[in-house]
Amino acid sequence: MAKTETAREPIELTGVGRCLAQIRQMILSGELLPGQKVHQGELAEQLNLSRIPVREALSTLQAEGVLVHKPNTGFTVARFNSEDLSEIYLMRRLLETELLRSIDLTKVDADELFQINCEMGEIPPSESPEEYQKSNGQFHFRLFEYSPLPLVRNEVSRLWYMSGFYRSLYLYEVEASKQVYVDHERIIKAVRENDIEELIRASDEHRSSTERLVIQRLGRSRPI
Amino acid sequence: MAKTETAREPIELTGVGRCLAQIRQMILSGELLPGQKVHQGELAEQLNLSRIPVREALSTLQAEGVLVHKPNTGFTVARFNSEDLSEIYLMRRLLETELLRSIDLTKVDADELFQINCEMGEIPPSESPEEYQKSNGQFHFRLFEYSPLPLVRNEVSRLWYMSGFYRSLYLYEVEASKQVYVDHERIIKAVRENDIEELIRASDEHRSSTERLVIQRLGRSRPI
DNA sequence: GGAATCCAATACGTATACATTATTGCATGA
DNA sequence: TCATGCAATAATGTATACGTATTGGATTCC
Known part of the structure:
Protein backbone atom coordinates (compact mmCIF):
# COMPACT_ATOMS: atom_id res chain seq x y z
CA MET A 1 0.00 0.00 0.00
CA ALA A 78 -29.95 -0.08 -9.51
CA ARG A 79 -32.43 0.88 -12.20
CA PHE A 80 -35.29 3.19 -11.35
CA ASN A 81 -38.43 3.84 -13.32
CA SER A 82 -40.46 7.01 -12.97
CA GLU A 83 -42.52 5.60 -10.10
CA ASP A 84 -39.37 4.80 -8.16
CA LEU A 85 -38.04 8.28 -8.76
CA SER A 86 -41.33 9.77 -7.63
CA GLU A 87 -40.99 7.86 -4.39
CA ILE A 88 -37.50 9.18 -3.88
CA TYR A 89 -38.65 12.73 -4.52
CA LEU A 90 -41.61 12.22 -2.22
CA MET A 91 -39.34 11.14 0.62
CA ARG A 92 -37.01 14.02 -0.08
CA ARG A 93 -39.87 16.48 0.12
CA LEU A 94 -41.06 15.15 3.45
CA LEU A 95 -37.64 14.92 5.05
CA GLU A 96 -36.14 18.08 3.62
CA THR A 97 -39.13 20.06 4.79
CA GLU A 98 -38.43 18.88 8.33
CA LEU A 99 -34.78 19.76 7.98
CA LEU A 100 -35.60 23.27 6.82
CA ARG A 101 -38.16 23.79 9.57
CA SER A 102 -35.61 22.77 12.18
CA ILE A 103 -33.07 25.38 11.10
CA ASP A 104 -32.54 28.62 12.95
CA LEU A 105 -32.30 30.86 9.90
CA THR A 106 -30.71 33.69 11.84
CA LYS A 107 -27.62 31.49 12.22
CA VAL A 108 -27.26 30.73 8.53
CA ASP A 109 -24.45 32.35 6.58
CA ALA A 110 -26.42 33.39 3.53
CA ASP A 111 -23.38 34.97 1.94
CA GLU A 112 -21.67 31.63 1.82
CA LEU A 113 -24.66 30.10 0.07
CA PHE A 114 -24.63 32.98 -2.35
CA GLN A 115 -20.95 32.31 -2.95
CA ILE A 116 -21.53 28.63 -3.65
CA ASN A 117 -24.36 29.43 -6.01
CA CYS A 118 -22.19 31.87 -7.90
CA GLU A 119 -19.43 29.34 -8.30
CA MET A 120 -21.98 26.84 -9.54
CA GLY A 121 -23.21 29.41 -12.02
CA GLU A 122 -19.73 29.53 -13.51
CA ILE A 123 -19.58 25.83 -14.24
CA PRO A 124 -20.88 24.73 -17.64
CA PRO A 125 -23.16 21.81 -16.68
CA SER A 126 -22.91 19.91 -19.93
CA GLU A 127 -19.12 20.14 -20.04
CA SER A 128 -18.25 19.25 -16.47
CA PRO A 129 -21.39 17.65 -15.14
CA GLU A 130 -19.74 16.03 -12.13
CA GLU A 131 -18.29 19.36 -11.03
CA TYR A 132 -21.67 20.94 -11.44
CA GLN A 133 -23.41 18.19 -9.51
CA LYS A 134 -20.93 18.42 -6.69
CA SER A 135 -21.40 22.15 -6.41
CA ASN A 136 -25.17 21.78 -6.52
CA GLY A 137 -25.03 19.22 -3.73
CA GLN A 138 -22.82 21.52 -1.69
CA PHE A 139 -25.37 24.27 -1.90
CA HIS A 140 -28.18 22.19 -0.48
CA PHE A 141 -26.19 20.31 2.12
CA ARG A 142 -24.41 23.40 3.35
CA LEU A 143 -27.85 24.67 4.26
CA PHE A 144 -28.96 21.35 5.76
CA GLU A 145 -25.89 21.31 7.97
CA TYR A 146 -27.50 23.98 10.10
CA SER A 147 -30.22 21.50 11.05
CA PRO A 148 -29.92 19.72 14.41
CA LEU A 149 -31.32 16.52 12.86
CA PRO A 150 -28.29 14.49 11.75
CA LEU A 151 -30.15 11.26 11.12
CA VAL A 152 -32.68 12.94 8.88
CA ARG A 153 -29.86 14.67 7.08
CA ASN A 154 -28.12 11.37 6.53
CA GLU A 155 -31.21 9.88 5.04
CA VAL A 156 -31.68 12.84 2.71
CA SER A 157 -28.08 12.45 1.71
CA ARG A 158 -28.66 8.79 0.93
CA LEU A 159 -31.67 9.64 -1.23
CA TRP A 160 -29.60 12.25 -2.99
CA TYR A 161 -26.89 9.77 -3.92
CA MET A 162 -29.42 7.10 -4.77
CA SER A 163 -30.85 9.19 -7.58
CA GLY A 164 -27.59 10.91 -8.48
CA PHE A 165 -27.27 9.52 -11.96
CA TYR A 166 -30.85 10.28 -12.86
CA ARG A 167 -30.55 13.81 -11.54
CA SER A 168 -27.61 14.31 -13.84
CA LEU A 169 -29.84 13.53 -16.81
CA TYR A 170 -31.36 16.96 -17.00
CA LEU A 171 -28.08 18.82 -16.82
CA TYR A 172 -27.86 18.80 -20.56
CA GLU A 173 -31.01 20.86 -20.92
CA VAL A 174 -29.72 24.35 -21.57
CA GLU A 175 -32.51 26.08 -19.71
CA ALA A 176 -32.36 23.84 -16.70
CA SER A 177 -29.18 25.15 -15.14
CA LYS A 178 -30.35 28.73 -15.47
CA GLN A 179 -33.54 27.82 -13.67
CA VAL A 180 -31.54 26.10 -10.94
CA TYR A 181 -29.54 29.25 -10.44
CA VAL A 182 -32.67 31.37 -10.13
CA ASP A 183 -34.31 28.88 -7.78
CA HIS A 184 -31.29 28.97 -5.53
CA GLU A 185 -31.40 32.75 -5.47
CA ARG A 186 -34.96 32.61 -4.29
CA ILE A 187 -33.91 30.18 -1.56
CA ILE A 188 -31.12 32.47 -0.46
CA LYS A 189 -33.48 35.42 -0.36
CA ALA A 190 -35.88 33.51 1.87
CA VAL A 191 -33.01 32.66 4.20
CA ARG A 192 -31.94 36.29 4.33
CA GLU A 193 -35.46 37.37 5.21
CA ASN A 194 -35.90 34.66 7.84
CA ASP A 195 -38.98 33.51 6.00
CA ILE A 196 -39.26 29.79 6.73
CA GLU A 197 -42.53 29.29 4.89
CA GLU A 198 -41.22 30.96 1.77
CA LEU A 199 -38.03 28.93 2.08
CA ILE A 200 -40.04 25.72 2.14
CA ARG A 201 -42.20 26.83 -0.78
CA ALA A 202 -39.15 27.78 -2.80
CA SER A 203 -37.44 24.48 -2.03
CA ASP A 204 -40.56 22.52 -2.87
CA GLU A 205 -40.96 24.20 -6.20
CA HIS A 206 -37.29 23.83 -6.99
CA ARG A 207 -37.42 20.13 -6.18
CA SER A 208 -40.63 19.61 -8.12
CA SER A 209 -39.26 21.23 -11.22
CA THR A 210 -36.13 19.11 -11.17
CA GLU A 211 -38.30 16.05 -10.64
CA ARG A 212 -40.34 17.01 -13.68
CA LEU A 213 -37.20 17.44 -15.75
CA VAL A 214 -35.74 14.12 -14.67
CA ILE A 215 -38.89 12.18 -15.39
CA GLN A 216 -39.38 13.96 -18.69
CA ARG A 217 -35.87 13.11 -19.72
CA LEU A 218 -36.30 9.54 -18.52
CA GLY A 219 -39.25 9.10 -20.85
CA ARG A 220 -37.28 10.37 -23.83
CA SER A 221 -34.18 8.29 -23.31
CA ARG A 222 -33.74 4.64 -24.17
CA PRO A 223 -34.82 2.27 -21.41
CA ILE A 224 -32.21 2.92 -18.74
CA MET B 1 -20.25 -25.81 3.74
CA ALA B 78 -24.89 1.99 17.19
CA ARG B 79 -25.90 3.84 20.32
CA PHE B 80 -28.82 6.24 20.17
CA ASN B 81 -29.77 8.91 22.66
CA SER B 82 -33.29 10.24 23.01
CA GLU B 83 -32.76 12.88 20.33
CA ASP B 84 -31.66 10.25 17.85
CA LEU B 85 -34.68 8.14 18.67
CA SER B 86 -36.94 11.15 18.24
CA GLU B 87 -35.51 11.63 14.78
CA ILE B 88 -36.19 8.03 13.91
CA TYR B 89 -39.77 8.30 15.13
CA LEU B 90 -40.18 11.57 13.26
CA MET B 91 -39.11 9.94 10.01
CA ARG B 92 -41.35 6.99 10.70
CA ARG B 93 -44.33 9.27 11.23
CA LEU B 94 -43.77 11.11 7.97
CA LEU B 95 -43.13 8.05 5.87
CA GLU B 96 -45.69 5.73 7.43
CA THR B 97 -48.37 8.37 6.97
CA GLU B 98 -47.61 8.38 3.25
CA LEU B 99 -47.71 4.59 3.16
CA LEU B 100 -51.11 4.52 4.84
CA ARG B 101 -52.51 7.23 2.59
CA SER B 102 -51.43 5.29 -0.46
CA ILE B 103 -53.31 2.14 0.52
CA ASP B 104 -56.64 1.19 -0.97
CA LEU B 105 -58.29 0.10 2.26
CA THR B 106 -61.04 -1.81 0.47
CA LYS B 107 -58.37 -4.27 -0.66
CA VAL B 108 -57.01 -4.93 2.82
CA ASP B 109 -57.73 -8.25 4.50
CA ALA B 110 -58.67 -6.94 7.93
CA ASP B 111 -59.38 -10.42 9.22
CA GLU B 112 -55.79 -11.38 8.66
CA LEU B 113 -54.61 -8.36 10.63
CA PHE B 114 -57.03 -9.33 13.36
CA GLN B 115 -55.59 -12.81 13.31
CA ILE B 116 -52.02 -11.55 13.63
CA ASN B 117 -52.98 -9.27 16.47
CA CYS B 118 -54.66 -12.15 18.31
CA GLU B 119 -51.60 -14.31 17.95
CA MET B 120 -49.49 -11.47 19.25
CA GLY B 121 -51.82 -11.12 22.19
CA GLU B 122 -51.06 -14.71 23.15
CA ILE B 123 -47.33 -14.14 23.38
CA PRO B 124 -46.02 -13.07 26.79
CA PRO B 125 -43.77 -10.14 25.83
CA SER B 126 -41.39 -10.37 28.76
CA GLU B 127 -40.85 -14.10 28.33
CA SER B 128 -40.35 -14.33 24.57
CA PRO B 129 -39.61 -10.77 23.53
CA GLU B 130 -38.17 -11.65 20.15
CA GLU B 131 -41.28 -13.66 19.26
CA TYR B 132 -43.42 -10.76 20.36
CA GLN B 133 -41.37 -8.25 18.41
CA LYS B 134 -41.55 -10.35 15.29
CA SER B 135 -45.29 -10.64 15.53
CA ASN B 136 -45.66 -6.94 16.16
CA GLY B 137 -43.55 -6.17 13.11
CA GLN B 138 -45.65 -8.56 11.05
CA PHE B 139 -48.81 -6.69 11.96
CA HIS B 140 -47.54 -3.35 10.74
CA PHE B 141 -45.71 -4.57 7.68
CA ARG B 142 -48.54 -6.78 6.57
CA LEU B 143 -50.59 -3.61 6.35
CA PHE B 144 -47.82 -1.65 4.65
CA GLU B 145 -47.51 -4.34 2.01
CA TYR B 146 -50.72 -3.07 0.48
CA SER B 147 -48.99 0.18 -0.33
CA PRO B 148 -47.71 0.71 -3.88
CA LEU B 149 -44.64 2.53 -2.55
CA PRO B 150 -41.93 -0.10 -2.17
CA LEU B 151 -39.04 2.30 -1.67
CA VAL B 152 -40.82 4.12 1.12
CA ARG B 153 -41.69 0.80 2.67
CA ASN B 154 -38.06 -0.26 2.54
CA GLU B 155 -37.00 2.87 4.29
CA VAL B 156 -39.61 2.42 7.01
CA SER B 157 -38.39 -1.11 7.40
CA ARG B 158 -34.85 0.11 7.82
CA LEU B 159 -35.91 2.60 10.47
CA TRP B 160 -37.78 -0.19 12.22
CA TYR B 161 -34.70 -2.39 12.42
CA MET B 162 -32.48 0.52 13.30
CA SER B 163 -34.34 1.12 16.53
CA GLY B 164 -35.25 -2.50 17.14
CA PHE B 165 -33.32 -2.95 20.34
CA TYR B 166 -34.62 0.25 21.86
CA ARG B 167 -38.18 -0.63 20.94
CA SER B 168 -37.75 -3.88 22.82
CA LEU B 169 -36.98 -1.92 25.98
CA TYR B 170 -40.57 -1.18 26.79
CA LEU B 171 -41.80 -4.72 26.34
CA TYR B 172 -41.17 -5.40 29.97
CA GLU B 173 -43.72 -2.84 31.07
CA VAL B 174 -46.76 -4.91 31.93
CA GLU B 175 -49.27 -2.36 30.74
CA ALA B 176 -47.50 -1.65 27.49
CA SER B 177 -48.40 -4.82 25.65
CA LYS B 178 -52.04 -4.48 26.58
CA GLN B 179 -52.04 -0.97 25.19
CA VAL B 180 -50.39 -2.21 21.98
CA TYR B 181 -53.14 -4.76 21.57
CA VAL B 182 -55.84 -2.14 22.02
CA ASP B 183 -54.10 0.28 19.65
CA HIS B 184 -53.94 -2.40 17.00
CA GLU B 185 -57.64 -3.09 17.42
CA ARG B 186 -58.36 0.55 16.79
CA ILE B 187 -56.22 0.38 13.66
CA ILE B 188 -58.08 -2.68 12.44
CA LYS B 189 -61.40 -1.01 13.06
CA ALA B 190 -60.35 2.00 11.00
CA VAL B 191 -59.32 -0.32 8.18
CA ARG B 192 -62.66 -2.11 8.34
CA GLU B 193 -64.51 1.19 8.13
CA ASN B 194 -62.36 2.52 5.29
CA ASP B 195 -61.56 5.52 7.41
CA ILE B 196 -58.12 6.67 6.29
CA GLU B 197 -57.99 9.72 8.51
CA GLU B 198 -58.89 7.73 11.59
CA LEU B 199 -56.35 5.08 10.55
CA ILE B 200 -53.63 7.71 10.40
CA ARG B 201 -54.69 9.22 13.72
CA ALA B 202 -54.71 5.81 15.37
CA SER B 203 -51.30 4.95 13.94
CA ASP B 204 -49.87 8.29 15.01
CA GLU B 205 -51.08 7.91 18.54
CA HIS B 206 -49.90 4.34 18.71
CA ARG B 207 -46.46 5.33 17.50
CA SER B 208 -46.29 8.32 19.81
CA SER B 209 -47.12 6.27 22.85
CA THR B 210 -44.45 3.68 22.05
CA GLU B 211 -41.99 6.51 21.50
CA ARG B 212 -42.85 7.92 24.91
CA LEU B 213 -42.35 4.53 26.52
CA VAL B 214 -39.02 3.94 24.83
CA ILE B 215 -37.64 7.32 25.79
CA GLN B 216 -38.96 7.01 29.31
CA ARG B 217 -37.32 3.66 29.69
CA LEU B 218 -34.11 4.98 28.14
CA GLY B 219 -33.91 7.63 30.82
CA ARG B 220 -34.31 5.09 33.58
CA SER B 221 -31.76 2.58 32.32
CA ARG B 222 -28.03 2.80 32.66
CA PRO B 223 -26.36 4.73 29.83
CA ILE B 224 -26.86 2.41 26.91
C1' DG C 1 2.67 7.57 43.40
C1' DG C 2 1.67 9.04 38.88
C1' DA C 3 2.79 9.78 34.14
C1' DA C 4 5.13 8.66 30.09
C1' DT C 5 7.29 5.01 27.17
C1' DC C 6 8.02 0.87 25.15
C1' DC C 7 6.70 -3.78 23.95
C1' DA C 8 3.93 -7.80 23.05
C1' DA C 9 -0.48 -9.54 22.05
C1' DT C 10 -4.56 -8.89 19.74
C1' DA C 11 -7.49 -7.66 16.05
C1' DC C 12 -8.00 -5.40 11.79
C1' DG C 13 -7.49 -4.85 6.53
C1' DT C 14 -6.35 -7.13 2.47
C1' DA C 15 -3.85 -10.38 -0.81
C1' DT C 16 -3.85 -14.97 -2.46
C1' DA C 17 -5.95 -19.36 -3.34
C1' DC C 18 -9.61 -22.60 -3.97
C1' DA C 19 -14.38 -24.53 -4.35
C1' DT C 20 -18.84 -23.79 -6.29
C1' DT C 21 -22.08 -21.78 -9.10
C1' DA C 22 -23.49 -19.24 -13.61
C1' DT C 23 -22.77 -18.52 -18.22
C1' DT C 24 -21.23 -18.94 -22.72
C1' DG C 25 -20.43 -21.38 -26.94
C1' DC C 26 -20.84 -25.17 -29.62
C1' DA C 27 -22.38 -29.47 -31.07
C1' DT C 28 -26.25 -32.43 -31.62
C1' DG C 29 -30.84 -33.62 -32.78
C1' DA C 30 -35.74 -32.62 -33.92
C1' DT D 1 -33.82 -23.16 -38.40
C1' DC D 2 -34.44 -23.48 -33.96
C1' DA D 3 -34.31 -25.74 -29.68
C1' DT D 4 -31.67 -28.57 -26.39
C1' DG D 5 -27.90 -30.43 -23.82
C1' DC D 6 -23.26 -30.46 -22.51
C1' DA D 7 -18.62 -28.92 -21.80
C1' DA D 8 -15.41 -25.26 -21.17
C1' DT D 9 -14.94 -20.82 -19.20
C1' DA D 10 -15.54 -17.25 -16.30
C1' DA D 11 -17.08 -15.15 -12.16
C1' DT D 12 -18.79 -15.56 -7.66
C1' DG D 13 -18.39 -16.83 -2.51
C1' DT D 14 -15.34 -18.01 1.08
C1' DA D 15 -11.13 -20.00 3.51
C1' DT D 16 -6.43 -19.24 4.58
C1' DA D 17 -2.46 -16.35 5.25
C1' DC D 18 0.13 -12.21 6.08
C1' DG D 19 1.40 -7.37 7.03
C1' DT D 20 0.07 -3.58 9.96
C1' DA D 21 -2.29 -0.66 13.24
C1' DT D 22 -4.18 -0.51 17.90
C1' DT D 23 -4.39 -1.59 22.61
C1' DG D 24 -3.32 -3.03 27.26
C1' DG D 25 0.17 -3.60 30.49
C1' DA D 26 4.74 -3.75 32.37
C1' DT D 27 8.64 -0.87 32.95
C1' DT D 28 11.00 3.21 33.58
C1' DC D 29 11.52 7.86 34.75
C1' DC D 30 10.17 12.02 37.09
Missing part, protein backbone atom coordinates in the same frame (compact mmCIF):
# COMPACT_ATOMS: atom_id res chain seq x y z
CA ALA A 2 1.85 3.04 -1.23
CA LYS A 3 1.94 5.81 1.36
CA THR A 4 2.96 9.04 -0.31
CA GLU A 5 4.18 12.32 1.05
CA THR A 6 3.44 13.91 4.38
CA ALA A 7 0.69 13.44 6.92
CA ARG A 8 -2.64 13.77 5.13
CA GLU A 9 -6.09 14.09 6.53
CA PRO A 10 -6.72 10.90 8.50
CA ILE A 11 -10.09 10.45 6.83
CA GLU A 12 -10.56 7.13 5.12
CA LEU A 13 -7.20 5.94 4.00
CA THR A 14 -8.61 2.44 3.95
CA GLY A 15 -9.05 0.66 0.65
CA VAL A 16 -12.77 0.15 1.09
CA GLY A 17 -13.24 3.89 1.51
CA ARG A 18 -11.43 4.73 -1.69
CA CYS A 19 -13.35 2.04 -3.45
CA LEU A 20 -16.68 3.41 -2.24
CA ALA A 21 -15.88 6.90 -3.45
CA GLN A 22 -14.66 5.59 -6.76
CA ILE A 23 -17.72 3.49 -7.52
CA ARG A 24 -20.04 6.30 -6.50
CA GLN A 25 -18.20 8.55 -8.90
CA MET A 26 -18.37 5.99 -11.69
CA ILE A 27 -22.14 5.80 -11.34
CA LEU A 28 -22.53 9.57 -11.16
CA SER A 29 -20.45 10.06 -14.26
CA GLY A 30 -22.31 7.43 -16.23
CA GLU A 31 -19.30 5.18 -16.51
CA LEU A 32 -21.50 2.56 -14.85
CA LEU A 33 -25.06 2.76 -16.17
CA PRO A 34 -28.24 1.63 -14.39
CA GLY A 35 -28.88 -2.04 -14.96
CA GLN A 36 -25.28 -2.67 -15.84
CA LYS A 37 -23.33 -5.42 -14.19
CA VAL A 38 -20.49 -4.51 -11.84
CA HIS A 39 -17.53 -6.83 -12.33
CA GLN A 40 -15.64 -7.31 -9.09
CA GLY A 41 -12.45 -8.43 -10.74
CA GLU A 42 -12.26 -5.55 -13.18
CA LEU A 43 -12.94 -3.02 -10.45
CA ALA A 44 -10.33 -4.58 -8.22
CA GLU A 45 -7.79 -4.34 -11.00
CA GLN A 46 -8.66 -0.72 -11.79
CA LEU A 47 -8.27 0.26 -8.15
CA ASN A 48 -5.20 -1.85 -7.49
CA LEU A 49 -6.97 -3.83 -4.81
CA SER A 50 -8.05 -7.37 -4.29
CA ARG A 51 -11.70 -8.33 -4.59
CA ILE A 52 -12.13 -8.41 -0.81
CA PRO A 53 -12.34 -4.65 -0.14
CA VAL A 54 -14.20 -4.19 -3.41
CA ARG A 55 -16.88 -6.60 -2.29
CA GLU A 56 -17.24 -4.80 1.01
CA ALA A 57 -17.79 -1.52 -0.78
CA LEU A 58 -20.32 -3.19 -3.06
CA SER A 59 -22.18 -4.59 -0.04
CA THR A 60 -22.35 -1.12 1.41
CA LEU A 61 -23.69 0.37 -1.79
CA GLN A 62 -26.28 -2.34 -2.01
CA ALA A 63 -27.51 -1.52 1.47
CA GLU A 64 -27.75 2.10 0.38
CA GLY A 65 -29.93 1.14 -2.56
CA VAL A 66 -27.43 2.19 -5.20
CA LEU A 67 -26.70 -1.38 -6.27
CA VAL A 68 -28.74 -4.55 -6.44
CA HIS A 69 -27.33 -7.91 -5.49
CA LYS A 70 -28.29 -11.39 -6.62
CA PRO A 71 -26.48 -14.26 -4.89
CA ASN A 72 -23.98 -16.12 -7.04
CA THR A 73 -24.59 -13.72 -9.87
CA GLY A 74 -23.28 -10.44 -8.58
CA PHE A 75 -24.05 -6.76 -8.33
CA THR A 76 -25.77 -4.49 -10.82
CA VAL A 77 -26.42 -0.77 -10.77
CA ALA B 2 -22.68 -28.25 5.28
CA LYS B 3 -25.77 -28.62 3.13
CA THR B 4 -28.46 -30.40 5.09
CA GLU B 5 -31.61 -32.18 4.03
CA THR B 6 -33.76 -31.54 1.01
CA ALA B 7 -34.28 -28.56 -1.24
CA ARG B 8 -35.11 -25.59 0.92
CA GLU B 9 -36.42 -22.20 0.00
CA PRO B 10 -33.82 -20.71 -2.38
CA ILE B 11 -33.77 -17.49 -0.38
CA GLU B 12 -30.35 -16.52 0.87
CA LEU B 13 -28.38 -19.67 1.32
CA THR B 14 -25.26 -17.60 1.10
CA GLY B 15 -23.11 -17.20 4.18
CA VAL B 16 -23.41 -13.43 4.23
CA GLY B 17 -27.17 -13.71 4.33
CA ARG B 18 -27.16 -16.04 7.32
CA CYS B 19 -24.65 -13.82 9.01
CA LEU B 20 -26.81 -10.74 8.48
CA ALA B 21 -29.87 -12.38 9.97
CA GLN B 22 -27.87 -13.70 12.88
CA ILE B 23 -26.29 -10.38 13.83
CA ARG B 24 -29.63 -8.60 13.51
CA GLN B 25 -31.10 -11.16 15.87
CA MET B 26 -28.24 -10.79 18.33
CA ILE B 27 -28.83 -7.07 18.52
CA LEU B 28 -32.59 -7.45 18.86
CA SER B 29 -32.19 -9.95 21.65
CA GLY B 30 -29.70 -7.83 23.54
CA GLU B 31 -26.90 -10.31 23.09
CA LEU B 32 -25.04 -7.42 21.48
CA LEU B 33 -25.71 -4.18 23.31
CA PRO B 34 -25.48 -0.62 21.93
CA GLY B 35 -21.95 0.70 22.14
CA GLN B 36 -20.52 -2.79 22.40
CA LYS B 37 -17.74 -3.89 20.14
CA VAL B 38 -18.43 -6.52 17.51
CA HIS B 39 -15.54 -8.96 17.26
CA GLN B 40 -15.20 -10.30 13.74
CA GLY B 41 -13.24 -13.35 14.73
CA GLU B 42 -15.63 -14.45 17.45
CA LEU B 43 -18.63 -13.99 15.18
CA ALA B 44 -16.94 -15.93 12.41
CA GLU B 45 -16.26 -18.78 14.78
CA GLN B 46 -19.82 -18.80 16.13
CA LEU B 47 -21.23 -18.92 12.62
CA ASN B 48 -18.69 -21.36 11.23
CA LEU B 49 -17.54 -18.90 8.64
CA SER B 50 -14.37 -17.03 7.88
CA ARG B 51 -14.10 -13.35 8.61
CA ILE B 52 -14.69 -12.44 4.96
CA PRO B 53 -18.47 -12.96 4.78
CA VAL B 54 -18.80 -11.66 8.32
CA ARG B 55 -17.14 -8.41 7.34
CA GLU B 56 -19.45 -8.06 4.36
CA ALA B 57 -22.46 -8.43 6.61
CA LEU B 58 -21.00 -5.90 9.02
CA SER B 59 -20.45 -3.44 6.17
CA THR B 60 -24.08 -3.83 5.19
CA LEU B 61 -25.29 -3.23 8.73
CA GLN B 62 -23.12 -0.18 8.99
CA ALA B 63 -24.68 1.27 5.87
CA GLU B 64 -28.08 0.60 7.42
CA GLY B 65 -27.11 2.56 10.50
CA VAL B 66 -27.25 -0.42 12.85
CA LEU B 67 -23.50 -0.48 13.35
CA VAL B 68 -20.78 2.13 13.43
CA HIS B 69 -17.37 1.59 11.89
CA LYS B 70 -14.03 3.12 12.74
CA PRO B 71 -11.14 2.19 10.44
CA ASN B 72 -8.52 -0.10 11.95
CA THR B 73 -10.59 -0.38 15.10
CA GLY B 74 -13.69 -2.20 14.00
CA PHE B 75 -17.43 -2.18 14.31
CA THR B 76 -19.60 -1.30 17.30
CA VAL B 77 -23.35 -1.43 17.80
